[in-house]
Every structure is written in structure tokens, then in C-alpha cells.
Amino acid sequence: MTHNEIKIFAGSSGQTFARKMCRYMGVELGYSEALTFSDGNTFVRIGETVRDKDVYLVQSIGVKPNDEFVEILFWVDAFKRASANSVTVIMPYFSYAKGDKKDEPRVSIRARVCAESIELAGADRVVAMDLHSHQIQGFFKKPVDHLFALPVLCEAVKQMKLTDLVVVSPDAGFAKQARKFANNLNASIALGDKTRHNHKEEAEMMEIIGDVQGKTALIVDDFSLSGGTLIELAKWLKIKGATRIVACLSHLAFTEAAVRKLEESPIxxxxxxxxxxxxxLVHSSKIRLVSVAPLFGEAIGRIHRSESVSPLFEKVPLDVIPTCFE
Structure with missing residues (x-):
């Protein structure tokens, strides 16, 4: 796949991911640099001309969300001031997507604030994966291509040849997506009943709805930070008679403490x-990574050629499917 006019650049948190994308697409990663001064200020600089080019900036908002978010704003502004024809922001993970509603008094809808800021900086399009809720696309006035990790993750699970599989959603909110996993994997489904009392990233598991006795339980979710829900659910699954417990997540945003807890868990x-x-993640022997960089590379190629991206929502080309874990 060759795209002569595509210019792909990466922010600080997107370097590795962008290189994988470029390998899949057969293009060179654009030269740029980001510096952090001693007072914490961020400085970005483009190292080559982008005049009249369609620019794609790769940057997840992940483990350092405030710095990574602000850096995106500076990059978009820099590309626009350098006369780029268009700027598409590639956010494999958008951590502020969790702030998608005003469910208590005097709080900010953080995802909307971020969306508006990215657009005001000059972004023409956004490509993201597994946003916390679909309505976040409506926070943007510009087009949003919302990709899904499910087809890639399901293929990875199939390669592991797990038997007697039951897909387990940690709560009712993820049940619809869990059903899609179950249908893809030809498995049954169970549901965790949890409650969350505050913002301390810990949830209390109340009950398991569904039969997990003697089965391999596959917990599915979009992301995890503290690992609290995953590990609490795993303990309940063990009590309910699950013989093996594994998990499948779109985004691995684990803290260092979460990784330590994961190592000691039944998962x-x-x-x-x-x-x-x-x-x-490098500190855990329990992490199995699969790359979605080829999925994003395929999506960008289709966008650049003015082709439909929607076929990637359910099924991905064979060369996009991972053949091994990293």
C-alpha cells in the first residue's frame, strides 16, 4: 500500500504506534519533535514541509492525559499554521471519553470540552477506537471515524483455542458489546452486577448473572485503570465455579499498582x-498485546482514498488480523 501524499506524524505518546502504522502502509513517518522545558511547558516543531498536504497526527491521550491532550492542540495549531491542507487527529485511546455526562451537580463534561478544544485548534477529522460511549462522537462537529477493536481481539482469542467459553460483561453498561463478542466467538454470556460509590476507581461486585460453572470465563471491557473491577469480578467467577479466567480489553491503561494486583489475581x-x-505493562507476565496499528493504517488509507471505513467495523482484511502476540 503506497500513499504518496499522506504525511503521518506522531506526538510523544504515538511514536511506536505510528511506526507500526507506517510499516503497514509503506510510508515514512514524518520528522517532528516535542520538547518539555524545565517549567513543564511543551514545545512542538515540524521538521519538514506540510504545505497543501493531508496530515495525520497519531497521539493517544493515555497515561499522561493532560500533557498528551495539550500537545495535540499545539500540534494541530502548528500544522495549520504551516499551511497543511487538512489535519486528522488519530487517537487510538481517548481517556477523557470517560467524562461523557453530567451525572452529578457542578461537574464538567470533560469529553465535550476536549472535543471542542481539538476542533478549535483546527482539526478537520478525528479517528478513535472504542470510545467509552458512542454519543461522544456527537461532541464533535467534525467527522469522527469510530473504530472497534472487537474483530481483531476476537481473532486473537480464537488463536488461543479456549474451550467451554463464556463471555462475561462486568456490568449492564457493556452487555451489548459483550453480546457481540459472544456471537463472534460462538460462546454463551454472563453478566456482573456491580455498584460504584465514588470516584476512587473501585467498584463493588454484587452478583454474577448467568452460568459460569466449569467454564472458561472471558471478561470483556473497554478499558481498565486500577484493575479493581476486573480482579473483583475474577474472584466472584472463581467462587461461582469458573475453571479458567482470562480478560480481553480494548485499552490497557493499568497503573503500576494495578499491574502488581493483576499478577496476584486469579486472572x-x-x-x-x-x-x-x-x-x-512491561512488568507483567500476564499481558498479551495485539496490535491495532494495521487497523488504523487501513482506516487512514481508506479515508485518504475517499473510501468507506464502515466495512472495518465488523470484519477486517486478513493482513490486519494479528498472527501472534507481541
Whole structure:
């Protein structure tokens, strides 16, 4: 795949991911640099001309969300001031998507604030994966291409040849997506009943709805920070008679403490994507990473050729499917 006019650049948290994309697409990663001064200020500079080019900026908002978000704004502004024809922001993970509603008094709808800021900086389009809720696309006035990790993750699970599989959603909010996993994997489904009392990233598991006795339980969710819900659910699944417990997540945003808890948990391993540049993951023997960079590369190629992206929502080309874990 060759795209002569595509110019792909990467922010600080997107370097590794962008290189994988470029390898898949057969293009060179654009030269740029980002510096952080001693007072914490961020400085970005484009190292080559982008005049009249369609620019694609790769940057997840992940383990350092405030710095990574502000850096995106500076990059978009720099590309626009350098006369780029268009700027598309590629956000494999948008951590502020969690702030998608005003469900208590005197709080900010953080995802909307971020969306508006990115557009005001000059972004023409956004490509993201597994946003916390679909309505976040409506926070943007510009086009948003919302990709899904499900087809890639399901293929990875199939390669592991797990038997007697039951897909487990941690709560009712993810049940619809869990049903899609179950249908793809030809598995049954169960549901965790949890409650969350505050913003301390810990949830209390109340009950398991569904039969998990003697089965391999596959916990599915979009992301995890503290690992609290995953580990609490795993303990309940063990009590309910599950023989093996694994997890499958779109975004691995684990803290260092979460990785330590994961190592001591009943969970055998966690399958996740490389959407987050997370150094904490290297400390765990239980992490199985699959790359969605080819998926994003395929999407960008289609966008650039003015082709439909929607076929990627359900099924991806064979060369996009991972053949091994990283």
C-alpha cells in the first residue's frame, strides 16, 4: 500500500504506534519533535514541509492525559499554521471519553470540552477506537471515524483455542458489546452486577448473572485503570465455579499498582491492544498485546482514498488480523 501524499506524524505518546502504522502502509513517518522545558511547558516543531498536504497526527491521550491532550492542540495549531491542507487527529485511546455526562451537580463534561478544544485548534477529522460511549462522537462537529477493536481481539482469542467459553460483561453498561463478542466467538454470556460509590476507581461486585460453572470465563471491557473491577469480578467467577479466567480489553491503561494486583489475581492473562503507550505493562507476565496499528493504517488509507471505513467495523482484511502476540 503506497500513499504518496499522506504525511503521518506522531506526538510523544504515538511514536511506536505510528511506526507500526507506517510499516503497514509503506510510508515514512514524518520528522517532528516535542520538547518539555524545565517549567513543564511543551514545545512542538515540524521538521519538514506540510504545505497543501493531508496530515495525520497519531497521539493517544493515555497515561499522561493532560500533557498528551495539550500537545495535540499545539500540534494541530502548528500544522495549520504551516499551511497543511487538512489535519486528522488519530487517537487510538481517548481517556477523557470517560467524562461523557453530567451525572452529578457542578461537574464538567470533560469529553465535550476536549472535543471542542481539538476542533478549535483546527482539526478537520478525528479517528478513535472504542470510545467509552458512542454519543461522544456527537461532541464533535467534525467527522469522527469510530473504530472497534472487537474483530481483531476476537481473532486473537480464537488463536488461543479456549474451550467451554463464556463471555462475561462486568456490568449492564457493556452487555451489548459483550453480546457481540459472544456471537463472534460462538460462546454463551454472563453478566456482573456491580455498584460504584465514588470516584476512587473501585467498584463493588454484587452478583454474577448467568452460568459460569466449569467454564472458561472471558471478561470483556473497554478499558481498565486500577484493575479493581476486573480482579473483583475474577474472584466472584472463581467462587461461582469458573475453571479458567482470562480478560480481553480494548485499552490497557493499568497503573503500576494495578499491574502488581493483576499478577496476584486469579486472572491467567489479559489480552489487550497497543492503543496506549503504557510502560507499566512491561512488568507483567500476564499481558498479551495485539496490535491495532494495521487497523488504523487501513482506516487512514481508506479515508485518504475517499473510501468507506464502515466495512472495518465488523470484519477486517486478513493482513490486519494479528498472527501472534507481541
Amino acid at each position: 491467567e492473562f489479559v489480552i489487550g491492544t497497543d492503543s496506549v503507550d503504557n510502560p507499566n
